[in-house]
Amino acid sequence: MDARTCLQKLQYVGVLAFATVDKEGAPQVRNISAVHYEPDAIYFFTARGKDFCRELLSDGRVQILGYTRYKEMIRLSAKAEPAPDEEQEKWIRTIFEDQPYLSNVYPGDTREIGIVFVIRNAQIEYFNLGVNPIFRESYTVGKGQIAEKGYEITEKCIGCGTCMKHCPVSAVKKRGDK
Amino acid sequence: MDARTCLQKLQYVGVLAFATVDKEGAPQVRNISAVHYEPDAIYFFTARGKDFCRELLSDGRVQILGYTRYKEMIRLSAKAEPAPDEEQEKWIRTIFEDQPYLSNVYPGDTREIGIVFVIRNAQIEYFNLGVNPIFRESYTVGKGQIAEKGYEITEKCIGCGTCMKHCPVSAVKKRGDK
Numbered sequence: 001m002d003a004r005t006c007l008q009k010l011q012y013v014g015v016l017a018f019a020t021v022d023k024e025g026a027p028q029v030r031n032i033s034a035v036h037y038e039p040d041a042i043y044f045f046t047a048r049g050k051d052f053c054r055e056l057l058s059d060g061r062v063q064i065l066g067y068t069r070y071k072e073m074i075r076l077s078a079k080a081e082p083a084p085d086e087e088q089e090k091w092i093r094t095i096f097e098d099q100p101y102l103s104n105v106y107p108g109d110t111r112e113i114g115i116v117f118v119i120r121n122a123q124i125e126y127f128n129l130g131v132n133p134i135f136r137e138s139y140t141v142g143k144g145q146i147a148e149k150g151y152e153i154t155e156k157c158i159g160c161g162t163c164m165k166h167c168p169v170s171a172v173k174k175r176g177d178k
Numbered sequence: 179m180d181a182r183t184c185l186q187k188l189q190y191v192g193v194l195a196f197a198t199v200d201k202e203g204a205p206q207v208r209n210i211s212a213v214h215y216e217p218d219a220i221y222f223f224t225a226r227g228k229d230f231c232r233e234l235l236s237d238g239r240v241q242i243l244g245y246t247r248y249k250e251m252i253r254l255s256a257k258a259e260p261a262p263d264e265e266q267e268k269w270i271r272t273i274f275e276d277q278p279y280l281s282n283v284y285p286g287d288t289r290e291i292g293i294v295f296v297i298r299n300a301q302i303e304y305f306n307l308g309v310n311p312i313f314r315e316s317y318t319v320g321k322g323q324i325a326e327k328g329y330e331i332t333e334k335c336i337g338c339g340t341c342m343k344h345c346p347v348s349a350v351k352k353r354g355d356k
Contacts, residue, residue, distance in 0.1 A: 169283065
């Protein structure tokens, strides 16, 4: 698995959950399908009047979640920014060509109330819940940072094995064991 | 459509996106399926060691999103709290009986690392994107508050009709028209 394959899988999922934070700091999550994938960036369309747009303009942090039919969870953490002014028209056209149904929602010139955001740097977490043990890896797109997750055993370990015995997903093994 | 039907529809969707806010105020979103529905409350299970659990304990605000195969978007905004101590065992048992696969993830006694949260008061937003025009309503569960959304036309209106002409979803009509 790698970042590019994750993006392709998100593309197949089609309808993704986009989480943002509103002005009260509360979580917000919506389904977004007006997304265009380039090998090194993700472009998505929304309308300027929406809370979603305001949250992106004022904070920009976004987490995007897709769940494939193979029980893979793909989660992307990033900061979104408006695509450059001179590219807006091009990306709007591209997204509307990718997804003709958008023309029903935004007929004719009304697509001009839209704005395209771009994500260039992202951290991707990939979980495959359909295998045993669960497979989990992280990747980056652009300059995205991989955040360290979970736990590690420090040098204070006395080798009692209690952690291994209790771990529900068998994530603890004896040093040296395969 | 009503709140109870929305909850039933979320139950059929099965895997929901749960958005929370982390300690840096950044958006977080995960797929959660360990959910049990009662007519007047939603119970869900997670493990105590997870960031998700910490975010729920320290902030508690959550937004839950489900997307049905009929292009319905159901979004629930609420504050989650741990179920009462004396009910934890009962709800853990109920959720594991509802969804036997959880026993693979948390075998034997390891389910005791889990905690059940409850949502009793919620606001539900229902969108049906599969009809024209798009249908949208809000409901409450318990004491949930309906937040006013969108725009309204004030008494300053001069009746020029510009807003109606430009609205991409035909949401503006002349006063008195059906």
